[in-house]
Amino acid sequence: MTHADVIIIGGGIAGISAAAELAEGANVLVLEGEAQIGYHSTGRSAAIFIRNYGNATLRALNAAAAPIFEAPEGISDHSLLSPRGxxxxxxxxxxxxxxxxxxxxxxxxxxxxxxxxxxxxxxxxxxxxxxxxxxDAQDIDVDRMLQGYARLLKSRGGQVVTGAEVQSITRGHSAWQVTAGGETYTAPVVVNAGGAWADPVAELAGTRPLGIxxxxxxxxxxxxxxxxxxxxxxxxxxxxxxxxxxxxxxxxxxxxxxxxxxxxxxxxxxxxxxxxxxxxxxxxxxxxxxxxxxxxxxxxxxAPDRTPVVGFDPRAEGLFWLAGQGGYGVQTAPALARLTAALITGQTPDLPSETVAALSPTRFDT
The missing domain is CATH 3.30.9.10 (D-Amino Acid Oxidase, subunit A, domain 2)
Known part of the structure; x- marks a missing residue:
């Protein structure tokens, strides 16, 4: 049985970038069902950064992500963007x-x-x-971005396990137990970065799906x-x-x-x-x-309101949503990764409070 501080389910750009940010101060493990990271939506993205793409919440995320794309310290030695329009x-x-x-x-x-x-x-x-x-719309070098975050994760002691399709997720007294690829992993926090599979992952964890x-x-x-x-x-x-x-x-x-x-x-x-x-x-x-x-x-x-879902599930202790990114997943990943790390480690997010609230899964309870 392998223990971690945080288990992230899903090795797309959302999961890998969040893992890299979290690994600065936590023992992080990423479980990816495919044989390689970024196999599904990440590897098939149109790969363009458009500041005005999406609703007001997404535009706030785009603005927060832009400086990271332009100066991706620890991810790449030069900008991840190039001119396009x-x-x-x-x-x-x-x-x-x-x-x-x-x-x-x-x-x-x-x-x-x-x-x-x-x-x-x-x-x-x-x-x-x-x-x-x-x-100012610009091409994103998605592969360089994904591999850069993966290297950063590894350099900080994080681990990625591929071919690890999740079979079960159960909550014990103080930690989650995840069975994937025939192995068992435990952590007090599980991040649901399952992309298209986010709702099935939630159901495995015994909580309510959100209509992703x-x-x-x-x-x-x-x-x-x-x-x-x-x-x-x-x-x-x-x-x-x-x-x-x-x-x-x-x-x-x-x-x-x-x-x-x-x-x-x-x-x-x-x-x-x-x-x-x-x-x-x-x-x-x-x-x-x-x-x-x-x-x-x-x-x-x-998600039903077409805004990403980022935050702790109100019904399942230690289950964190990082899902519903729609067509904005790559361009919002740097901002959402830092938000995920801040919320899980108890730090104050860099984003405005209204943006954080608009992303929270608790909005579906109102």
Whole structure:
């Protein structure tokens, strides 16, 4: 039987980053069911940092994470971000959505259809009634980030056990007992960083699930339009999130921005959903999709109010939620990792109290 101060269930970017922060002053063990860390949502992320992405709580997390991305001390010797930009366009019937997106946002530039087409020359400018550009949106080097946190965790004495699918979680007098991969582990605190499996993990621990719902998100790599160097293009898409595209190693990654509720599983794309999304992309640009080079899908898991859940479970002593990050998991991970460490060790979080309260699982009891 292996003892730790904190057991973290889930080796995605949320679990690994939180473990690295906690390991500075605690004996931390991460249990990952797959053969490698970051296998599911982390490894399939669109990997872009957008400060204005999400609701007010998420934007506060983005702001808190930004300095860590830019100066990732102990994680990398230089910034995890590189220039990209985000350009969202709207048709006449979508202008209300564009206005709502701009409300409360910072650092946005309003563009005409012609100006949008100057940045992404394959756009059909005619149907574009308005556009908004966030120049400060940046690519995230997700693999360097994940591996950097993993090295930091190891250097602080933490441990990751892969191939350790959790079979049971029980609470004793003063500690949890977790059986995973045929081994038994104990700790007074268990962090539920199970991603799409967060609710099943909660049920194993004997507490109430919170309605964390996984949604499939698909993507495909297509050749770059002939005659164009796409590497300097921003991420671009419809303000209604019916599709988006992003330069990727000299090619284009296109997503139908699908959000179909599914059970937690090793996700794969639905051919019809992918085809419909690519059709919407084709309607907005001058170049047809001639072939797919690769396609995949991942799971984005949301709480009912689409805000992450971070904090101790009010019904299960020592069970901590770090779940429901949706499509914001990578870009909020540095901020949520530090919040997790502060709350578990009894320190005062750096985030505003209203942000901490908005993330707490106790909000579902009101």
């Amino acid at each position: 985000e350009l969202m366009v709207a048709g006449e019937a979508e202008m209300d959505t564009l206005e709502a997106y701009c409300e409360g946002a910072t650092g946005l530039e309003r563009l005409t259809g012609a100006e949008a087409a100057e940045l992404v020359p394959i756009f059909k400018p005619g149907p574009i009634a308005g556009a908004v550009l966030e120049r 719902q996984p949604y499939r998100r698909s993507a495909a790599i297509i050749p770059a339009p002939e005659g164009y160097d796409v590497d300097r293009w921003p991420l671009f898409g419809a303000i209604t999130e019916s599709w988006y595209a992003k330069p990727e190693a000299g090619k284009l990654m296109v997503s139908p921005a699908d959000e179909d509720p599914v059970d937690p599983h090793d996700a794969w794309p639905d051919d019809m959903v992918l085809a419909e999304g690519l059709y919407r992309f084709e309607q907005a640009v001058t170049h047809p999709v001639t072939r797919l080079e690769h396609s995949w899908a991942g799971l984005r898991s949301f």
